[in-house]
Amino acid sequence: MSAKLIHTNPGVSPDLVISEADYKPEPSWRTWLIGKPLSTADAPHQAIGKIVGLAVFSSDALSSVAYGPQEMLMVLAAAGMGALGISVPLSFAIVGLLLVLTISYEQTIHAYPGGGGAYIVARDNLGELPAQTAGAALLTDYILTVAVSISSGVAQLGSAYPSLVPYRVWIAVGLVFLIMLINLRGVKESGTAFAFPTYFFLVMILLTVGVGLFRYVLGSLGTVVAPPPLETLHTTQAVTLFLILRAFASGTTALTGVEAISNGITAFREPRSRNAGTTLVWMAIILGFLLLSITFLADQVGVVPSEHETVISQLTRTVFGGRGIFYLVVISATTIILIMAANTAFADFPRLSALHAGDGFLPRQLTFRGSRLVFSRGIVTLAAFASLLIILFQASVTALIPLYAIGVFLSFTLSQSGMARRWWKSGHLKPGEEVREPGSIVRYDKKWQVKMLINGFGAFCTAVVMLVFAITKFRDGAWIVLISTPILVMIFFAIHHHYKDLAKQLSLDEYAPSLPPSRHRVILPIASVHRGSLSALHFAQSLSDDVTAVHVSLDADDAKKVRDKWFMWGNGVRLVVLDSPYRLMLEPLLMYIERIIAHRQPGEMITIVVPQFMPKKPWHNLLHTQTAFLLRMALLFKPGIVIVEVPYQVQ
């Protein structure tokens, strides 16, 4: 019998039989909610072109014109109405930064056609710690993107319909749930769903800005009628450098989302890099124009930053002369684009978390594609955390903003530094030589010095912005991110340690099959003698000649009955009765098993055969002590034993 344990069975051919399961999921409520399941073979058809790509990946960046300028003005307002004009030069500085970022990221997109998010670039060029830091920062910021965009969208809605304001938190959470559902359906369909509103917003906001500039040229623009009151602090602050830098930091939130395309290159149709790069440039041009013109017009019409009415709302009703149909259409479009901007995060967060998980820094389950070929667990995780933030911060954009952007600029810096390092490596290769890295192939590039300078400058600029942000916003909430990011990185490494450790312990590299057991000892706990316990007994006897039945006795009369019945039906197997004077069921049994484990001989195998009663109806479980279940839970953690469950179902 022992020979069977490691040698090939003579009766079975060692052929590998490969069978195909024709299992297809049946329609259920999930089908109705997120669409019919897609087969893995359907995957390649889910790529998108430039037009849809602009909608999917730039709604975040473009929609941020709805809150970036506003938050900048909000900071300046602390120094009184006169300070608001500083916003115009600040917006030029922000657009300059946008230019640097766009050129930098254009280079990244071409260098990493397989997806060149900060995580991959940092991993391949800077090492594990910077990569995990970039990843932690980005994942945090995707969650914040959803929270901020949705909250701002609901704020736009509240400007037009103030009666909705008290319900803003639940409206926001409901919208997160809706976007989650759309994304669970899959990227192509969500792309189509998002293309129309994005372009609708673009047309409407460009129309508003165009009419505004035209009326400005004609001199008929006027100022905001009945603006909301200025919410100043008790004392008006002086216009300090700190205040200006703080306003600048708030304004840079308009640049969040610029990196989205570089993460999502693989979603584009071939030629991927080219399509993605073109989309990035288009997006940057539109974003820059909107930022400058909105800041300029807001200054001209005398917009007052306020939590009660958004800048876009004040500007639009001034341009169109009141809350007419045009006003309502623009506000609706802005609301929708903001709500849909969250979709950018829903496109990227699951991809990035799957990357982390694939490298073993997040739970492996995140790499699993759901029935619609999307990383459904990442999508649900994002929705859950974003909803939590919205509830905690009561859907207030101004409260959320100080947490936002710091992570984005941290990842910008790491990504650009990584790119600079990559060009340096590229410059030190011979022409025609290739170095294959996990995320891309490094080849010699004759313009490596220029490119390294560009990315290096980008890294410098974004590092400065990040420092400005961290310092000026520290007390408003940036400290939360400065604490949570290192904690996240630590968690990532703890997870990685676990997976590495496990792989090493399970590895077959130095594995020698253990000796066949010389003795197989079987223990059979029984509560009473009946058909269920006897079928377990028969199974136990088929395992080994050395079977011991164990009965825990709470009551001497019952124990007598069990002994008598066992004498009749026990096939001569020895029975051990454990007295339990304190009427405990599990503990004496565990103590007995532990004692047997402690006295185990070399090569002795111990198996516990547990008769497991399975009732016909689930409520019947309430009528039985779950001893078998509890016993199994306790035994699973004891090393070196095997648990056999012999279920007996009652019909």
Next chain:
Amino acid sequence: MSAKLIHTNPGVSPDLVISEADYKPEPSWRTWLIGKPLSTADAPHQAIGKIVGLAVFSSDALSSVAYGPQEMLMVLAAAGMGALGISVPLSFAIVGLLLVLTISYEQTIHAYPGGGGAYIVARDNLGELPAQTAGAALLTDYILTVAVSISSGVAQLGSAYPSLVPYRVWIAVGLVFLIMLINLRGVKESGTAFAFPTYFFLVMILLTVGVGLFRYVLGSLGTVVAPPPLETLHTTQAVTLFLILRAFASGTTALTGVEAISNGITAFREPRSRNAGTTLVWMAIILGFLLLSITFLADQVGVVPSEHETVISQLTRTVFGGRGIFYLVVISATTIILIMAANTAFADFPRLSALHAGDGFLPRQLTFRGSRLVFSRGIVTLAAFASLLIILFQASVTALIPLYAIGVFLSFTLSQSGMARRWWKSGHLKPGEEVREPGSIVRYDKKWQVKMLINGFGAFCTAVVMLVFAITKFRDGAWIVLISTPILVMIFFAIHHHYKDLAKQLSLDEYAPSLPPSRHRVILPIASVHRGSLSALHFAQSLSDDVTAVHVSLDADDAKKVRDKWFMWGNGVRLVVLDSPYRLMLEPLLMYIERIIAHRQPGEMITIVVPQFMPKKPWHNLLHTQTAFLLRMALLFKPGIVIVEVPYQVQ
């Protein structure tokens, strides 16, 4: 190999080895909370005498003088202040009923020295349905006893300290929890804990009544100063027969608890019946005297029934001339006795539910004695339901009263009918003849006709009261009990059916050991090839030559790796790869196993060997899909297969 399955193993002697486990529970937070565990051998020492017995079993009955008269007055008040005087003749009627009950129950106690609650008497003499009905009614009423007594106790407290009224629900729930803890410590200690306050209450209430009667005789009693306003309805009702019967029904709530001693006879010291009977008579005399004198004095001093100040409070401050020290002591004693009255229910509910459970009409777990030798699960169940009622009815005695007492009188009726039937049986035996019934021994009694008449008259009176209660209180809440009692009885029978059915299916009466399996087929699901899955493979091969490893493939590359490794390490065992185009893990595997079960040959045994990964730390579970766990849950419900778990722990 097959021969081993049913025959005695030659190597093992069929001796029954009996071992003693010296397992003693270790001290824990439970020890601190409810005392050190008691061994089963400690049980007989926990009996009580008459003095302690009166405290334990009559606090319910005695304390009900605090709400019985009040609720009677509350009903009469609907007909104006003039109608309140009707309470005095009504209280004579109630005391008359008490007399009938006491004589009836005295007979029961002697006939059933092993405990003669309505359940046992009805079961032995009337059959299963009346017995379960009596049990359902009593269990419901024990829960109500706790809710009403505690609520009334908190109302007394609120009379003295009105600022506590807003917190009454949570004070009440906290008190239920406290009494639960005391009872979990065990009956003797709870008896001692309750003896002092019960006697303290008796002394104080007798002093109050005595002083009141003395001042009445002297003519110096006076009337209530500043009574609470009369809470009349919009129109004053006429004094109809219906109103009088309704007031009578409310007053009879003072009789609840009279049966407690007959349920708890076994808690008494020997001679049990004699001690219990004497205690019952003492209790009835005290209760009757208090009922009459409190009703009489309340009428004399012009007490106004109110939710804001209790009758006891008004009476006491009139007797002692204000809210002085005596007043506070009497109110405190009343509060404490009411709170402790709930203890009667805590003494009886667990015993009665254990009886039901022992007969298979409630979950068997209720028969289990906890570490302190009490039926701890019954105690916790009672506390949970009583707390729920207190929360639902916001600790209002007047709202709870209509649900109360109807069940008690139903069980009184069934108990007395059963006793009458028993005397009839007794009269038809020959002198010296004995009939042994589960609850007692029936012997010939020459006075059987008189005794049958007494119990028959008791049954008649209590049936009339029950009908009066059900009709007059129907709309106030009695309907709830009239619906819930049959539902409870149905649940009891459903549980009984399950246990009977199960016992029949597991019975060995017509059992023939099945044929030894002619073929043993083993299926081994593997996710990948590593040390864990190989140790499961070795175990599988030790079971049978016919082992099939099954891999569900979500990804062609992974499947290739598994096949290659299996070729190296699989000992030539065949591998089936199931393609899963919809990326489902469990479903294709289950479909495969079901197909194998469907094609099972006669005598073929199927075993599934599941490698079960056990992480070092519980949080590591989050990093792994719980496929093995889900697979096991799905397989347990499939008949005729055995599940083997080979756990591999990572250190």
